[in-house]
Amino acid sequence: MKLLALSSVLLLASAVIAAPKSGPAREASRVSRRAGRKSQPLQKIDSSTGTSAAEAADHVYETNWAGAVIETTGVQSVTGTFVVPVPTTNGSGAAWVGIDGNDCYTGILQSGINWTKSGSKVTYVAWYEWYPASMEYWTDFAVDGGDTIKVTVTATSTRSGTAVLENLTQDTSISHNFTTSETLSPICQTDAEWIVEDYLESFEFVTFADFGKVTFTDASAVTTAGTIGLGDADIYDIEQETGVPRTNSSIISDSSLAVSWIQ
Ligand SMILES: *[C@@H]1O[C@H](CO)[C@@H](O)[C@H](O)[C@H]1NC(C)=O
Ligand SMILES: *[C@@H]1O[C@H](CO)[C@@H](O)[C@H](O)[C@H]1NC(C)=O
Ligand SMILES: *[C@@H]1O[C@H](CO)[C@@H](O)[C@H](O)[C@H]1NC(C)=O
Numbered sequence: 608m609k610l611l612a613l614s615s616v617l618l619l620a621s622a623v624i625a626a627p628k629s630g631p632a633r634e635a636s637r638v639s640r641r642a643g644r645k646s647q648p649l650q651k652i653d654s655s656t657g658t659s660a661a662e663a664a665d666h667v668y669e670t671n672w673a674g675a676v677i678e679t680t681g682v683q684s685v686t687g688t689f690v691v692p693v694p695t696t697n698g699s700g701a702a703w704v705g706i707d708g709n710d711c712y713t714g715i716l717q718s719g720i721n722w723t724k725s726g727s728k729v730t731y732v733a734w735y736e737w738y739p740a741s742m743e744y745w746t747d748f749a750v751d752g753g754d755t756i757k758v759t760v761t762a763t764s765t766r767s768g769t770a771v772l773e774n775l776t777q778d779t780s781i782s783h784n785f786t787t788s789e790t791l792s793p794i795c796q797t798d799a800e801w802i803v804e805d806y807l808e809s810f811e812f813v814t815f816a817d818f819g820k821v822t823f824t825d826a827s828a829v830t831t832a833g834t835i836g837l838g839d840a841d842i843y844d845i846e847q848e849t850g851v852p853r854t855n856s857s858i859i860s861d862s863s864l865a866v867s868w869i870q
C-alpha cells in the first residue's frame with residue numbers, strides 16, 4: 608500500500624512536468640525531484656486530520672513526517688535534544704530538527720541522525736543539509752544508541768547559518784558553517800520543526816524500523832519576536848495507508864514532544 612501514494616505522485620509529476628508549478632502539481636514535482644535526491648521535505652499526499660477511528664483528532668497525517676511543526680515568521684534557530692534510539696526491527700529512520708521543511712519551496716536547513724538496523728547490526732549517521740545542496744554526512748562523528756544528542760540549526764541570514772550536533776553524554780560536538788558562497792538558495796524562515804522521518808530511498812520508503820519512542824526535550828525555536836516553545840505547534844504523524852497511522856506523536860510540555868512508533 609505504501610507505494611500506492613508514491614506511484615500516483617510520480618505519475619502526477621510526469622503528467623504535469625511542463626505545467627506551471629502550482630497546487631498539487633508543484634507539490635508532486637517537488638516530491639519527485641526531492642525523492643531522486645534522497646532528501647525529503649514534508650510530503651503532502653495523504654493529508655488528513657483525524658478522520659479515521661485510528662487517527663488522533665487534530666493530528667495532521669502525512670506519509671513521511673511525525674513530530675511537531677510551528678508555522679511562524681522570522682525563525683532564526685531551532686534546537687532539540689533526544690536520546691538516540693536503538694531500533695528493534697530491520698529498517699531505518701531519521702530524527703532531525705529544521706527550518707523551512709514544511710512550506711518554503713526554495714530552501715531547507717536541517718540536521719539530525721539516521722539509524723539503520725540490519726540483523727544484529729545497527730548503524731547511525733549524523734548529517735546536515737541546506738537544500739538544494741546535497742545532504743552531507745559527519746562520518747567522523749560517532750553516534751550510538753543511547754547517546755544524548757542535541758541538534759541546533761541556526762540561520763544567520765536567509766543564505767547562511769550553522770548546524771551543530773552535540774553529544775551531551777560526552778560533551779563533544781561537531782558543526783558546519785554554511786556560507787553564502789555555498790548556500791545559493793534562500794530559506795524563508797517561516798517554519799520550525801522537530802521530526803522523525805520515514806524517508807525515501809530510490810523512490811521507495813525505507814522499511815520503517817521500530818524505534819520505540821523518540822522524545823525531543825529542551826525543544827525551542829528562536830524567532831525575531833523571541834523564543835517560542837511547542838505550545839502552538841501542529842502535531843504530525845505518519846500514515847501511508849489511509850486510516851493506518853504508523854506513529855503517534857504528542858506534545859508533553861512546551862519544551863518536549865514524544866514520537867512513538869506504532870507499526
Ligand atoms: C538519512 O535520512 C534522510 C532523511 O531525513 C535521507 O534523505 C537520507 O537519504 C538518509 N541517508 C542515509 C545514508 O540513510
Ligand atoms: C533482518 O535483516 C537481516 C540482515 O539482512 C536478515 O538476515 C534477517 O532475515 C532480517 N530479519 C527480518 C525479520 O526480516
Ligand atoms: C558520544 O557519547 C557516547 C557515550 O554516550 C560515546 O560512546 C561516543 O563515543 C560519543 N561520541 C562522540 C563523537 O563523542
Ligand SMILES: *[C@@H]1O[C@H](CO)[C@@H](O)[C@H](O)[C@H]1NC(C)=O
Nearest residue numbers: 768769770781782783784785
Ligand atoms: C563555525 O563557526 C563557529 C563560530 O564562528 C566556530 O566556533 C566553529 O568552529 C565553526 N565550525 C566549523 C566547522 O568551521
